[in-house]
Amino acid sequence: MNRIVIVGASAGGLATAEALRRFGYEGAITVLGDEPLLPYDRPPLSKQILTGEWQPDRLPLRGKDDIDALKLDLRPGTRATGLDVAARTVTLADGSRSAYDGLVVATGVRPRRLPGPEGVAGVHTLRTLDDALTLKARLLAGRRLVIVGAGFIGAEVAAVARGLGVDVTVLETAPVPMALAVGEHTGKWLARSHDDHGVQLRTEVSVAGVLAVGGEVTGVALADGSVIPADDVLIAIGSVPNTEWLESSGLTVDNGLVCDEFSAAAPGVYAVGDVARWHNPLFGTAMRIEHRTNAAEQGMAVARNLLAQEPGLRRPFAPVPYFWSDQYEMKIQAYGYLRGHDEAAVVEDDAPNGRLLVAYRTGDRLAGVLGVGIPPRTLRSWRALIAAGSPWAKALDTVAAA
Structure with a gap:
């Protein structure tokens, strides 16, 4: 594999490029981004940027020297408009084409x-x-x-x-x-x-x-x-996945680019971040996660699978999703897959002190946990139970006995 094209220059795309280099890939990496900026972090846009606590110069995910060290063909302000899977080429807005041996779709979402x-x-x-x-x-x-x-x-x-x-x-x-x-x-x-x-x-x-x-x-x-x-x-x-440019590609698009447990949409074609709808075998369901941590983790997993010399060496991407939100003095954190849950059990509710802990059941297993004002160590204990696929009753008993 000598040419990898990454369409999307945000957190997921950059994480993929960095991981490729970290894993020893020395071939060409082209990164296409529709914004005319170096890759930058988005979560602070609704928080520190609006408050004025941060200035825009704090947003870049990496400095220019770090980007240069990756030896990327980075093309800001370059939009992909089409994909020919058979020919292994990406069509750009100016009509030119970029050939690839491996392709990573990291085009994210746009607001509805x-x-x-x-x-x-x-x-x-x-x-x-x-x-x-x-x-x-x-x-x-x-x-x-x-x-x-x-x-x-x-x-x-x-x-x-x-x-x-x-x-x-x-x-x-x-x-x-x-x-x-x-x-x-x-x-x-x-x-x-x-x-x-x-x-x-x-x-x-x-x-x-x-x-x-x-x-x-x-x-x-x-x-x-x-x-x-x-x-x-x-x-x-809400948001809409940026998949219009894939409509004539023959790939399956349904609330994102549909991928298997390896985050692959087709041989040599993978997706990462907000646009990827992949099968997470840990939870036994397809999911599309719009959170910064997931984009970075999936980028690393996809880089590894792209470079696997034999299909049997690929690893499923089976994370415990994590997200956080800052509102007023509240730090809201959650692990797992909360959507579609069958039960939400309140473990702790101390509103006067700003503390809330809720566990989520899907089927007969612990599927997620959400905490407000809860120590990270406590939440990590719950995360371990989610990762282990703990049965619901056993998980509650384990936490109660701790």
Whole structure:
């Protein structure tokens, strides 16, 4: 294998390139990125960048000297538009083609948008550094921000905006924010924290559209005919995998690029990060994880499998997913696969001291754990049980006896 092309220059793509070099690969590595920047970290966009705690120069994942040492053919501002699997070529926006022996798809996701007018000042999504800087400049004390969607991005921005003195309203279609992901008790627990900080949370509402006058946003219209005035609107209703460029490739695309347990979509074609929907054998299900840690871990696993000289030497990618979120003084951390759980058991609930611990059951096994204000050592104990595939009752007994 002499030519590897990585489409996507964020955390997953860079982690793959670094691992390839670490594992001894000396061939050509081309990394294509649609943004005109060196690879940078995205989680701080909804936190430290918005608060002003960080400046943009802290975001790059590696310095220029470190990037140069990898001897990459790094092409920022270069978008892939097509893939010919038989010919093993990637078509670029300028019509040229990049040949490969091995291909890694790391194109990530983009924010889902509401239908409505384009180019309205004050209507935001949050995915890129430009998005974050544009929103940051408008988060001024006394202004009115309406956030459509009460997921983790919406919740993090709400927390930052309240700290800056912004009047915040969050709109959510579900009765309880994030209940499908983390359970009703946890969703209500987190919602109370936002209420305590002055966020106006409105659930079971449907947005009819964004209103604007003279190209400037003025509010959000709800399906019941009411209007919520706004100086800014953040659309935080989820994401869409960037797979359009693969539509004529013959690869299977279904809520991401569908991969097997090795993160392979076809011979010599792998996917990493937010765009990858792979079969995780530890949980026995397909999953697509939009978290920074997973992108880095999957990049290393894919690099190893790409370089495996025999198919039998490849290793399944079977991690215990991890994610975190910072909101106000809360550090929220979770291990495992919480979506689709059958039961959420509250192990500890000490709201006055900001502590919450919830375990999640899927079938007859422990599938995940979420903690707020819980020591890392405690959470790592739960993680070990998840990794071991512990039966539900045994896991609860083990923790109770510790």
